Amino acid sequence: MRVLFAASEAVPLVKTGGLADVVGALPKALAKRGVDVTVMLPKYGEISKDVTDRAVYLGYTFVQMGWRRQYCGVLEIIEDGIRYLLLDNEYYFNRGYLYGYGDEAERFTFFSFAVLDSLQVLSEMPDIIHCHDWQTGLIPMLLRTRYANRPGYRDIRTVFTVHNLKYQGVFPRELLQDLLSAGDDLFTEDKLEFYGAASCMKAGLRYADKLTTVSPTYAREIQTETYGEKLDGLLRERAADLYGIVNGIDTDEFDPMKDPHVPVPYRDSRAKKRQNKIALQQELGLQADGSVPVIGIVSRLVDQKGLDLVIEALPELMEENIQIVILGAGEPALEATLQEAVQRYPGRLAVWFGFNEGLARRIYAGSDIYLMPSKFEPCGLSQLIALRYRTVPIVRETGGLCDTVESFNEYTGTGNGFSFGPASAHDLLFTVRRALFFYRDENAWAKILANGAKRNYGWDNSAREYERLYRELAG
Incomplete structure (x- = not known):
């Protein structure tokens, strides 16, 4: 079973927060269970030159995004036994920081298209694409609509994980319509429309085959008005497809016996x-x-x-x-x-x-x-x-x-x-x-x-739950 992680950051290559820790650690736990996991990321300028110099160039494609036709190179590197694919476009990703720019909608719409288009460069199609947070929320929608009739894409299933519902990728409706070359039919209340704007998070929640979030209690909380960030109605509608799977940590990385930053190694002393x-x-x-x-x-x-x-x-x-x-x-x-x-x-x-x-x-x-x-x-x-x-x-x-x-x-x-x-x-x-x-x-x-x-705070139990979900989806 082949699983492709699509995310905007991952340890050990690039990190701003906990999302990167999860996307870096979970594939290693899944690999121990025999799942073939690849992680796909933007090739940011912040990724160290040592990493990019070791990356192997696999090929390229062109991404059509509205009237824009943009280059996308595909590079491969193995880190900690996990295969990473870096999607290269210097205009969008060779910048000083990962986030915080005025063209975030365009950058991550490009990334969503590029994830799917770059599969043509590879020798295999994944069984599952596991998308993480709003930056990849458009992928399940594109797969179900724009790519549905392309050879090899029809059987791909999607999982969308909400790491923090507060950050939703909400942009002007007209902007996303332009980027997606989409008509009004995609921007109705039951699809991407969000209080007069458009939401990438909502796209993932609406179109992914299965939804997960990062703890059982949070899965219940976000179905309420208090914590639902105005998406609680959709989440209640999809409650049967929503799973709360608690995160773990990389217990090799976080080990006071081996941590080089800790002056005196210890365990229980x-x-x-x-x-x-x-x-x-x-x-x-x-x-x-x-x-x-x-x-x-x-x-x-x-x-x-x-x-x-x-x-x-x-x-x-x-x-x-x-x-x-x-x-x-x-x-x-x-x-x-x-x-x-x-x-x-x-x-x-x-x-x-x-x-x-x-x-x-x-x-x-x-x-x-x-x-x-x-x-x-x-x-x-x-x-x-x-x-x-x-x-x-x-x-x-x-x-x-x-x-x-x-x-x-x-x-x-x-x-x-x-x-x-x-x-x-x-x-x-x-x-x-x-x-x-x-x-x-x-x-x-x-x-x-x-x-x-x-208690074991590692990823073993969580990886088992994700594997069960993948196998259910993949049939």
């Missing part, structure tokens, strides 16, 4: 973990004291991630004997507020603005508690990485956080972290204080850590 805490405190200018609990946050600094709750609770949080470390970038107002807070709490609060992979790993390794108070969270990988690094998560009860973090029950001894329901600073503060109470209880904390160590 609390003494060695404490050494990493002291090293982190020294690196970030905090008071070096192994007995003080450190709370870590690695996050985009945006409203979704609940950083406003942290800021609101900060004065009372800092009444506790704790230190807080934050790594991330995002909304200027949040950054400015955190910068002011650093001045108020010298030696106890450290904030690094931007992203630094090595520092992120050291925060996971050096923190005692990992705080993730998201307003909504489709799955979340950070809490899984924290658990892998034996750092106890505190999360809000939403999406994949519900499916992966069980709040500690002191009466039964179960639970691998702590959680709270309402998105309020009061509930966050109460839960942090509850976690600190058990942190001071050596036996209770050891039990929480042991519970977290029992």
Whole structure:
């Protein structure tokens, strides 16, 4: 069975967020189960020259997109045992960043056409095309309409995965009509039309054979008005085809015993973990004291991630004997507020603005508690990485956080972290204080850590579910 992943980013070639981690790790888990997986990406200028110099040129095609006829080269490279195909068009993809340009609609409409046209360059057709997020949402629609009668395309089935429903690829209707050379019949309420505009996400949700999202709880949440981002009606309509499959992490990549960014390798040794805490405190200018609990946050600094709750609770949080470390970038107002807070709490609060992979790993390794108070969270990988690094998560009860973090029950001894329901600073503060109470209880904390160590946070179970879905589709 041949499966083609179409995505806008993937580790280890190019990454801006969790999508890349998933698209990089899931194919490796599927390959272990005997699934033949190829990953297709744009050939961005950000992909390192070392990678592109090793890529093998397979051929080219021309993509007809409205009145535009654009070149598309196809290059192949094997990384970590997985075959990657890079689609080359310098006009669209040889830029300084992956996203954020005024012609995003044109760039990713081109990519959608190019994924399907480039199959003519290859020696085989896939059984399944697995599309990821809005950047590939047009592919199932094109396959069902424009390519339906072309030889070899009719039997291809599609899976469309929603990684975050908030980001939908909504563009002016007239623009997508031009790019797709499509008439009004494609832009009705039951197809691509979206409140007077047009939505690439909606195209994927409407036309793909099967839909998945990245946790069972999020699959239920997005069928409600609260979390459905105005697509909940369509998602309820397609509920029988919608599956929630929780993400995993690459446990080889995220391993505190082998992580080159971690000063002292460890697994379950609390003494060695404490050494990493002291090293982190020294690196970030905090008071070096192994007995003080450190709370870590690695996050985009945006409203979704609940950083406003942290800021609101900060004065009372800092009444506790704790230190807080934050790594991330995002909304200027949040950054400015955190910068002011650093001045108020010298030696106890450290904030690094931007992203630094090595520092992120050291925060996971050096923190005692990992705080993730998201307003909504489709799955979340950070809490899984924290658990892998034996750092106890505190999360809000939403999406994949519900499916992966069980709040500690002191009466039964179960639970691998702590959680709270309402998105309020009061509930966050109460839960942090509850976690600190058990942190001071050596036996209770050891039990929480042991519970977290029992679970496999890798991709094996999820890959099994995806394989079952593919085989059902492929007959």
